[in-house]
Amino acid sequence: MEVEAVDEGTIGKILVAEGTDGVAVNAVIALLLEDGEDASALDGADTSSGGGEPAPNPEAEAPKEDAKAEPEAPASPSPAAAPAPAAKSDGERIFASPLAKRIAQQEGLDLAQLSGSGPHGRIVQRDVEDALASGTGKAKPASKDAPAGAPKASEAAAAVPPAGIDAGMLSMLPEYDSVPNTGMRKTIAKRLTASARDIPHFNVSADIEIDQLMKLRAELNGREGADYKISVNDFVIKAVALALKRKPDCNAAYTDDAILKFKRADISMAVAVDGGLITPIIKDAGAKGLATISAEAKELAAKARDGKLQPNEFQGGTFSISNLGMFGVKTFNSIINSPQGGILSVGAGEQRPVVKDGKLAVATIMSLTLAVDHRCIDGAAAAGFMKELRTILEDPLQLML
Amino acid sequence: MADTNYDVIIIGGGPGGYVAAIRAAQLGFKTCVVEKQHMGGICLNWGCIPTKALLRSAEVYHNMQHADAYGLSADNITFSMKAVVERSRGISKRLSGGVEHLMKKNKVTIVDGTGKLNGPGKVDVTGKDGKAVGTLTAPNIIVATGARPRALPGIEPDKKLIWTYFEAMVPEKTPKSLLVIGSGAIGIEFASFYNTMGVDVTVVEVMKQVMPVEDEEISKFARKQMEKQGLKIMTEAKVTGVKKGSDNVTVSIEDAKGKTQEITVDRVISAVGVQGNIEDIGLETTKVKTDRGCIVADGYGRTDEPGVFAIGDVAGPPMLAHKAEHEGVICIEKIKGLDGVHPMDKARIPGCTYCNPQVASVGLTEAKAKEKGLDVRVGRFSFVGNGKAIALGEDQGMVKTIFDKKTGQLLGAHMVGAEVTELIQGFVVAMNLETTEEDLMQTVFPHPTLSEMMHESVLDAYDRVIHM
Numbered sequence: 001m002e003v004e005a006v007d008e009g010t011i012g013k014i015l016v017a018e019g020t021d022g023v024a025v026n027a028v029i030a031l032l033l034e035d036g037e038d039a040s041a042l043d044g045a046d047t048s049s050g051g052g053e054p055a056p057n058p059e060a061e062a063p064k065e066d067a068k069a070e071p072e073a074p075a076s077p078s079p080a081a082a083p084a085p086a087a088k089s090d091g092e093r094i095f096a097s098p099l100a101k102r103i104a105q106q107e108g109l110d111l112a113q114l115s116g117s118g119p120h121g122r123i124v125q126r127d128v129e130d131a132l133a134s135g136t137g138k139a140k141p142a143s144k145d146a147p148a149g150a151p152k153a154s155e156a157a158a159a160v161p162p163a164g165i166d167a168g169m170l171s172m173l174p175e176y177d178s179v180p181n182t183g184m185r186k187t188i189a190k191r192l193t194a195s196a197r198d199i200p201h202f203n204v205s206a207d208i209e210i211d212q213l214m215k216l217r218a219e220l221n222g223r224e225g226a227d228y229k230i231s232v233n234d235f236v237i238k239a240v241a242l243a244l245k246r247k248p249d250c251n252a253a254y255t256d257d258a259i260l261k262f263k264r265a266d267i268s269m270a271v272a273v274d275g276g277l278i279t280p281i282i283k284d285a286g287a288k289g290l291a292t293i294s295a296e297a298k299e300l301a302a303k304a305r306d307g308k309l310q311p312n313e314f315q316g317g318t319f320s321i322s323n324l325g326m327f328g329v330k331t332f333n334s335i336i337n338s339p340q341g342g343i344l345s346v347g348a349g350e351q352r353p354v355v356k357d358g359k360l361a362v363a364t365i366m367s368l369t370l371a372v373d374h375r376c377i378d379g380a381a382a383a384g385f386m387k388e389l390r391t392i393l394e395d396p397l398q399l400m401l
Numbered sequence: 402m403a404d405t406n407y408d409v410i411i412i413g414g415g416p417g418g419y420v421a422a423i424r425a426a427q428l429g430f431k432t433c434v435v436e437k438q439h440m441g442g443i444c445l446n447w448g449c450i451p452t453k454a455l456l457r458s459a460e461v462y463h464n465m466q467h468a469d470a471y472g473l474s475a476d477n478i479t480f481s482m483k484a485v486v487e488r489s490r491g492i493s494k495r496l497s498g499g500v501e502h503l504m505k506k507n508k509v510t511i512v513d514g515t516g517k518l519n520g521p522g523k524v525d526v527t528g529k530d531g532k533a534v535g536t537l538t539a540p541n542i543i544v545a546t547g548a549r550p551r552a553l554p555g556i557e558p559d560k561k562l563i564w565t566y567f568e569a570m571v572p573e574k575t576p577k578s579l580l581v582i583g584s585g586a587i588g589i590e591f592a593s594f595y596n597t598m599g600v601d602v603t604v605v606e607v608m609k610q611v612m613p614v615e616d617e618e619i620s621k622f623a624r625k626q627m628e629k630q631g632l633k634i635m636t637e638a639k640v641t642g643v644k645k646g647s648d649n650v651t652v653s654i655e656d657a658k659g660k661t662q663e664i665t666v667d668r669v670i671s672a673v674g675v676q677g678n679i680e681d682i683g684l685e686t687t688k689v690k691t692d693r694g695c696i697v698a699d700g701y702g703r704t705d706e707p708g709v710f711a712i713g714d715v716a717g718p719p720m721l722a723h724k725a726e727h728e729g730v731i732c733i734e735k736i737k738g739l740d741g742v743h744p745m746d747k748a749r750i751p752g753c754t755y756c757n758p759q760v761a762s763v764g765l766t767e768a769k770a771k772e773k774g775l776d777v778r779v780g781r782f783s784f785v786g787n788g789k790a791i792a793l794g795e796d797q798g799m800v801k802t803i804f805d806k807k808t809g810q811l812l813g814a815h816m817v818g819a820e821v822t823e824l825i826q827g828f829v830v831a832m833n834l835e836t837t838e839e840d841l842m843q844t845v846f847p848h849p850t851l852s853e854m855m856h857e858s859v860l861d862a863y864d865r866v867i868h869m
Binding site: 097099100102103106116117119124125225227235291297308 | 808809840
């Protein structure tokens, strides 16, 4: 976001690098030098938040004498930005009730990190209280990351566009647009890199015949007065939850001390959204009927696309499903959504030649690929889960039990 | 019945039911209301509205009697109870007709008769003659059957000597003396009405204060004012027995100290609360659960039976028309799947009582706030410090505000005095927008109005009051 400095001068020091996330409103981001001052005037500058009570800063106290030696230089510089109304990183005003603002201020919450559930997305008391309860949105004091005098900040700022590719290589690449990474992109990059690096993935695939499932689906959706439209994915969600119940070893997460075996299957479903993806959760999917799962999946996907998911709707989950079947993809592998132990990749259902009783026949086949964390789920367990999943999907009446 | 299939069927055409019906129609649902008596329900026909008509007559009568205080003179001031009642009935009729017109305008079908669930998705309708009219079907059925007067054992209303609000609303003649059991909104409003009309009225309340749900300070203030007007009030007292005469009733009352006394009055009004109409509406054909006389429903009116919803009085307290209306809208919008539908925050439902002086409130009382362990700041402002109140000749009253000391959240607002039922909405809006004391202090209140006292009360909570 662009912030105009209201005071004149030259930038003496940048404290918060360009592109830094989670900078608290009113935190000092840079120091200005007035006419005739040189960089030494910055010694002992108070870099705590511009607004409110400045935190006691022993370093700021000590060199006061330097300031006296140069009577022109004020001991504390003008903050680069005047106390501004709460604003998102893209400069949009944040709509929040006065009470929500006050509680956020008292509790050190950054409103920019919350989504509002009030009219037109206004942040209201319950949102702030939910955030406090779940521990999200704590404002990070940006000045802590950039101690006074550290040259790190400006170097990082200069290196923003080409980070990750060396300059020589960059010069040989064709012309490009540099699209700054959003918070979501950074999270995806961070989490999937960690997962791919730290989790020993292995894959198990199976081709599932879904002719019966398609028939049952058509019957259910064709019923008179049906106010639902169940998708193949809804069947898969329910079947996975049921298979996890029968094979609880695959409904697990690895920790250094223990393997956590969950007593309920909360299914995260990958939803593509503008600029990334998010995984809203169908909680306790095994206990829900197909129509309920279908309605919930639709509602969550719509909320995800509108950016209206509440944290409790996408945080948590014990197992993930990613479905690229609608793009005609036959098979693919997914990266585990840690700390979960497994993720199922669902391909397109398509007619394929199969051999039945020694004869060639045509069947509707859907290829499934399971990726699991080998630290907590072994090969036999993964295979057993796939067998169970096949049993259910090929005899979908089991879902009604 | 020409048409029997609907998207939404609402059983009961009271304020909850008919408002839900209009909202449903607005959202494109094919909607039907089954009503056994008259559109508008108790509120329009036997509750909120006709009592306000009676109380307005009482107010004008009172003002005429005190004309000299305004430099006017009036002699021979009398009234005809028959005419007062006729005016009240006429107003109910006019509004009930208005609701029927609204139904027509919104293409909502009204089915005359008594609706009864026949399993999920079906409603059997019986006509006024007791004959079956037919069966309606809809995937969404909203039960909005309201409530009726509760009766104390041994003091069951007989419509002649022991009245409920039904009989109290249409007295054939003015009784000379009256005993009102219960000092909730219904009891105290009738007590106030009859007292102003010259009846010797005694109110018996089992709790410690009149209008038990209100803030104690406000209740005490109102009680003092009413006693000044001649109303006799006994709290922590209970009626232990009634002996009916031919045209009077002798009532035994046990007071706080356990002493029993007998009072003979012309009529008794039993106003000991209301109970949900859950009987004989076919709930047993569904999975709907009930608890203490009301249907168990969640914040969106959903019961344990998918497709069956409950709103308003039958869905539990507070039993107020505006709560029913709001629940109806939330219920329909949730059925439609609209975005941003939240359950009603019952802590922000205002309450209004139209006795003289009027009482209005929203949010927590001071005692409740303290009970919750909240650290509070309390502001008070008296009507005697307000120019408009003095000019009106209504200088008795108080505005009390309660704030959370830490966050400045407006926790509650309580008022007693002239026109406070119209004032409270200012605080309700403020509370819903989640204001803090600061926003209220920075708000400009017009002069000269009673509303300035709201501002002053807020200022007082922060030791900044101007006119005291």
